[in-house]
Amino acid sequence: MARPRMFDEERAVDAALQAFWTAGYEATSTQDLCDATGLGRSSIYNTFKSKHDLFRRVLLRYMDSKAEFQQALFDGDLPVREKLRTLLEVVVEEECGPPGDRRGCLVVNTAVELAGRDAEVARDLERDYRRRLELLTGAIAEGQRAGDIDAGKDARALAHFIIAAIGGMRVSARAGVGRSALEGVAHAALAAI
Secondary structure: OOOOOOOOHHHHHHHHHHHHHHHOOOOOOHHHHHHHHOOOHHHHHHHHOOHHHHHHHHHHHHHHHHHHHHHHHHHOOOOHHHHHHHHHHHHHHHHOOOHHHOOOOHHHHHHHHOOOOOHHHHHHHHHHHHHHHHHHHHHHHHHHHOOOOOOOOOHHHHHHHHHHHHHHHHHHHHOOOOHHHHHHHHHHHHHHO
């Protein structure tokens, strides 16, 4: 008879998220996960099957939380251009926060670290990208109908552009680019739409 679990699985996932987000997938060892979650190796493997499966669960949780934030932002009452400005300002704030909290975006970090050699993670990233693309395309089209965004431009292309600008800002920040440069990119992105 199997022993019942004596830990909160969701708390363990949250703790693992922090560990992976801080060090990345490859640099996070099983011992790091044990230390972060307070679980033994057998509990981690019995519950999550593998480091890879736990990482994918962490990544999906992170993606869902970001998607919830973006959905709430774009469901709000502000004009679309202001929603986009807010989204870009949030990126600058996340990337230029206190030095000990500059871990970047787990999605972008994972895309750079794993997407080219991990088909499952690449599919997860592609699904997340499509979800963000659809949200932004719909919001931009709404802004075009309201006269807030140039109706002569392709809404989907603009959505791809905003996603690329955000990803570029995040990678640039990881390379040491400062607040003023990131704010400049955000302003340029808004001017382009």
